Amino acid sequence: MPKESREEFSLRKFVPKEEQRKTFAKVFDKGTIEAVHSLSTKGHFDVLEHVVSTGKEAHVFRARDQAGNSRAVKIYKIKASDFNRMQRYLEGDIRFKQVRKNKQDIVFAWTKKEFKNLLLMNKAGIRCPMPIAFQKNVLVMEFIADAKGNAAPQLKEAKPRDLKKAYETIVGFLARLLYNAGLVYADFSEYNILNKDEELVLIDAGQAVLTTHPESEAFFERDVRNVARYFSKQGLEKSPGEMKGDNKAEKGKI
Numbered sequence: 378m379p380k381e382s383r384e385e386f387s388l389r390k391f392v393p394k395e396e397q398r399k400t401f402a403k404v405f406d407k408g409t410i411e412a413v414h415s416l417s418t419k420g421h422f423d424v425l426e427h428v429v430s431t432g433k434e435a436h437v438f439r440a441r442d443q444a445g446n447s448r449a450v451k452i453y454k455i456k457a458s459d460f461n462r463m464q465r466y467l468e469g470d471i472r473f474k475q476v477r478k479n480k481q482d483i484v485f486a487w488t489k490k491e492f493k494n495l496l497l498m499n500k501a502g503i504r505c506p507m508p509i510a511f512q513k514n515v516l517v518m519e520f521i522a523d524a525k526g527n528a529a530p531q532l533k534e535a536k537p538r539d540l541k542k543a544y545e546t547i548v549g550f551l552a553r554l555l556y557n558a559g560l561v562y563a564d565f566s567e568y569n570i571l572n573k574d575e576e577l578v579l580i581d582a583g584q585a586v587l588t589t590h591p592e593s594e595a596f597f598e599r600d601v602r603n604v605a606r607y608f609s610k611q612g613l614e615k616s617p618g619e620m621k622g623d624n625k626a627e628k629g630k631i
Contacts, residue, residue: 387413388410437450466586533568
């Protein structure tokens, strides 16, 4: 019988199902397996239960800690990530001046950036996942579940019942990002907002930039257009100009 490798032993500890272990081993490299094992050993989660979502750049797993609490574990794929896109949001960010331009370092910096952005967003009063820990290309955070315990759906899949309230919530997100967190989200869309039983939750914060970023104004303008377009499609007519006015009005409330 062949001797079990260190990676296989590590996987068996936090991925109990054999079929999932095989899939995990095919998708992620040795360094990623070691990072996940390290985070698990430190108590940030106990086991990975199943995949919640898959994308070109990252997989998100539902995990469970020893107390039975659910966690989200987001793992960026080093080989498959869009490095040119990531660099656009990293360059010009004073927090990441020394990042080398190789795939691994860019993905590691992106993971750290998402962790830091989520901290700023939580502090600013924006509803988003609470970040717990990160290592290399692995980020552990709060799992956003609906009333049944399942992963909350994207706004794209679950249109809010009260469009006006949803609009006001998202304008509040924009205002708090800008004035409280000093950030521009830079990727507002119905794919990056979860509808948790009519509570909206902003996710995927890796691309968010500081307001000092050279492209922050252009990113903000794009966010406003995207939000206005979404609500207009849903039947709540909004223009980018109107949204900017609402955003300024929201500033006085926060």
